[in-house]
Amino acid sequence: MLLRHTPKEIKERSALVINPAKTCQPVGAMYAALGIHACMPHSHGSQGCCSYHRSALTRHYKEPAMATTSSFTEGSSVFGGQANLIQAIDNIFTIYEPDIIAVHTTCLSETIGDDITQIGRKAKDDGKVPEGKYVIHCNTPSYVGSHVTGFANMCKGMVDYFSEKTGEKKNVFNIIPGFVEPSDMEEIKRLVSAMGIEFIMFPDTSGVLNGPLTGHFSMYPEGGVTIEQLKATGDSTGTLALGDTASSLAAKTLDTKFKVPCEILDLPIGLSATDAFIDTLRKVAGVPVPDSITYERGQMVDLISDMHQYFYGKKVALFGDPDQLVSLTRFLLDLDMKPVHIVTGTPGKKFEKTIQDLTADLPYTVNVKESGDMFLLHQWIKNEPVDLLIGNTYGKYIARDEDIPFLRHGFPILDRVGHSYFPTVGYKGGIRLLEKILDLLLDRIDRDAKEESFELVL
Amino acid sequence: MESTAENITYSKESIEELKQDILKKYPTKVARKRAKQIIINKIDEGDAVPEIGANTRTVPGILTQRGCTYAGCKGVILGPTRDLVNIVHGPIGCSFYAWLTRRNQTRPVDDNDENFMTYCFSTDMQDSDIVFGGEGKLRQAVQEAYDLFHPKAISIFATCPVGLIGDDIHQVAREMKEKLGINVFAFSCEGYKGVSQSAGHHIANNGIFKHVVGEDDTVKEGEYKINLLGEYNIGGDGFEIDRILEECGIQVVSTFSGNSTYGQFANCHTADLNTVMCHRSINYVAEMMETKFGIPWIKINFIGAKSTAKSLRKIADYFGEQKLKDRVEEVIAREMPEVEKVMMDVRSRCEGKTAMMFVGGSRAHHYQELFNEMGMKTLSAGYEFAHRDDYEGRKVLPTIKIDADSRNIEELEVEQDPARYKPRKTDEQMKALADQGYTFKDYKGMMPEMEANSLVIDDISHYETERLIEFYEPDIVCAGIKEKFVVQKSGVPMKQLHSYDSGGPYAGFRGAVNFYKEIDRMVNSKVKTYLKAPWQKNPELSGHYVWE
């Protein structure tokens, strides 16, 4: 047994987190910043954080994840990191020539209390920021929130530094896609385009973290939202924020600062959340839904209908980020599956409330926990076993010990590919999820079937 | 630049030109610093080589390979010890990223044996802990870990914010040790403590030496007992080395720290010889053990079949018994035919191909052996976090300047242990060995073993890597995960030499075979031929396609 020390009996813990279901803010900020075209994410702290975050992103995407660091030493941690950051800005613009440096802080610089706005201004005054280039930032103390919070904060940083209002409203919609895969961002763009809606999506990591192999390394690939687009977000008709935890902060900032109204939606994963997304797009933009999208929806419903017997009543445990979990839970309920244990490491009472509301009328209890960890989830599973586990790669240890079919979803996925290329959002993405879940459940039936009941046709 | 497949040589001038051209890109101050870390190799009498800048700070804003002190301490040294509960005191990230990402394998003896390596423990500090201090939470966390698992020992690791807010983790450790009656010890390994992981290795090893080594005096059975220092069992390297040693009849008392247990550390002073694999991360432990317990140390290397044979012979010579020497020869004779068969086979496809290696603190040196065996040449190499002695050899130790950053790392004052000190060999025996040319505590370093005019680069940056790839057009590059896909995007295969890309073992005889096959697969990959689509190769449409 790989997790041989996990007991069935659950004891209250108030201080020790075991097997976290979250990581820290900066990695989310770094990921978001990579979704700006020609941007170098910069980690203001010791070089270890940056190294870890780059490694995590690299392992998840199997792509270069470029980001620089202020390389603090003891001295900078005592006297503050201003000198390091200014030198870093100078070096980055000189050597790596990005258009933007997107600074995020770390525990260390936050604890010291470095004022990045002021340091950025000083760098500019000292002539370290070339004409037409930008240094933006957000604060990402890891002792608050999680990697999703960091993503949200960097999205807000984009609004804080770039969004402008010219006074001329444009029939354009801002879309904040949430902490999802590049493939998901691509799919969201496809759907919105198919509806004939003009939009600006930020951040946009498609074309950055799922690029081709051409024999040429490019520090700043084609993809990413551009500075012009970011500036224009203040003139848009409205903002659709997908995923409350990851996207509402920037959307609300656009609303407060520039009176760009926003709708906050669940991530369009699964039937009902995708329905809500498409229907909202239709209403806010005043456009009809094209037949092609209705057709895709119909295919998904067809698949649910055809295979319902295999989904029905199956118990599921899931862990990950709040926005994903809310939509996945809705999806599982759409399928008449039973989400019985749900854990996120990301703090926020709202999450528990949302899940409780979604599952209030069910004839069984649903365990849900924010600021939870995978150790607790495992204990829940030992007390009430499940038929399927959904979560990031770390779930494979529980899955193996308890012999549960395991669907990888979320961040990070370190041991499989596909997430960069195939979305799980939208109807097409939903069909892919259904296929993956079915493969797992049916393989299990085949594996466990007695010889006489080993079936050709399922 | 004259270059042929069999005999690739570069003139000093062309390399110097490359170096100057790279430096041109940097702001003046940076260029001045990097110039000291980019060295054109030259070997003079007595293996004297030019001085290289190493173990100095990374310039802020430079894309570096390096990680932090914590990563070296918790991630590298203590991570592979399976029966320790390692609690990381800090916000969640540091602990999360060091969770199972290093591929150091462990093999519990049975289902009841303790193994906490699959677990990640953290105090997950929150806002209020930063403001009001986190000692209370840490104390409680240790208690909770104890109540749940009743481990033999608990260790505590500080991450960056901890030192700043003034939490006294050592005091908490002492208190909890007293209260729980098990060993609890702490490491002040905040990320900013040193210039790289290397500082963390040192802090970790000092801690183990102070708190664990010498705790258990049980003398285990065995005629030829050694410790293997600086072997982390990545991809099962340590298992292969153990297999070979066992076949030779040599007992490994303790490995620092691949596949290790608390008990092995506690007992390691009962061994009769320390063999040092990764000089960088652990040579000081060997020194301290010699002073305190009287155990001599030698440098060995199990990367490469020939070095493996050489290392085995060196161990046998130390013990000096014919019986052991014979057995070692038997093992070598049994293992080598298979190695040679594969070696000859891959040579037919790999001979004359070239490599560059920028990694770690010993592997950039050790792996040159394996490439040599395949007939491949290492054009340029460097370490990520090594010190001058790893490049230039231990002879330069007295001339290394101690700067503010190194002063940060505690140097333990070690004396002879009144009860446990026991010289393993008499002065005459040591002298007799020395007269036969046997060398103790010696490491020649990487540079004397590389060709003149090869480029040696410390703490290489992304920009330099890119320029080197352009210049050398190597057949393979070896580095770490952050560099992996950067290099591969430019069409050059890249082998990770920290994690082995899920491969391994590469140590010992079977490891050598694995490595030959893996590199053969990579440098002869067809992918290069797929990079251009047919319409990119022939973009001109010569006429309309005519359907018949």
Ligand code: SF4
């Ligand atoms: S916070 Fe400090 S200890 Fe943690 S990863 Fe970053 S540099 Fe290392």
Ligand code: SF4
């Ligand atoms: S938790 Fe803080 S110190 Fe640790 S890796 Fe994340 S940002 Fe760095």
